[in-house]
Amino acid sequence: MYRLILSSAFLLFFGSQVLAAELTPDNIIGNYKVSARAGFMKVYLNFNVVSAQEFEIQRVYTSGRKDEVCKGKFDLNSHVFWDFDSLGAGKLFKGVFICPSKPDKPVDFNIDFKDKTTEDLAKGTNVTVTSSLAPGRNIQAHVKKH
Structure with missing residues (x-):
C-alpha cells in the first residue's frame, strides 16, 4: 500500500511538472480556440499548430460558417518584458500566414505569451496580439488548447 501511495505521489508531482512546462515550438503543437475583441467586433479563430514551425488559422463565425484555412510559419522566441511588478522573461510567437484566396497578401502577427x-x-x-491587420493596436485575446 505504501508503494502505491508513493508511486501515485511521484507520478502526480512529475506529471504536473511536465504539464506546466515552459513553451517551446514542440510542446505548443495542437489545436486551439481563440477569441479576441477588435474594436466592436468579436473574432473567433481555430488555430492549429501542426509542427514546430508551421500552423493553420481559420476564422469561425457564430453562425458556424468558416472561412478558408490559411497556412503559415512561425518562430517562438524568448524576450524580456516589464510587468509593472517585475522584470520577466517570456515567449513571443512571431507568425506569418497566407490565405489561398490572397497569396500575394501575407499577414504577420505576434502573440506575446509573456511567462x-x-x-x-x-x-x-x-x-496580447499585434498584427499587420491592425497596425499599432494591442489586441487582447483568449487562447485555449483543445
Whole structure:
C-alpha cells in the first residue's frame, strides 16, 4: 500500500511538472480556440499548430460558417518584458500566414505569451496580439488548447 501511495505521489508531482512546462515550438503543437475583441467586433479563430514551425488559422463565425484555412510559419522566441511588478522573461510567437484566396497578401502577427506555460494554454489564458491587420493596436485575446 505504501508503494502505491508513493508511486501515485511521484507520478502526480512529475506529471504536473511536465504539464506546466515552459513553451517551446514542440510542446505548443495542437489545436486551439481563440477569441479576441477588435474594436466592436468579436473574432473567433481555430488555430492549429501542426509542427514546430508551421500552423493553420481559420476564422469561425457564430453562425458556424468558416472561412478558408490559411497556412503559415512561425518562430517562438524568448524576450524580456516589464510587468509593472517585475522584470520577466517570456515567449513571443512571431507568425506569418497566407490565405489561398490572397497569396500575394501575407499577414504577420505576434502573440506575446509573456511567462505563460503549457498548463496555462490547457486551462485557457489571455495573451496580447499585434498584427499587420491592425497596425499599432494591442489586441487582447483568449487562447485555449483543445
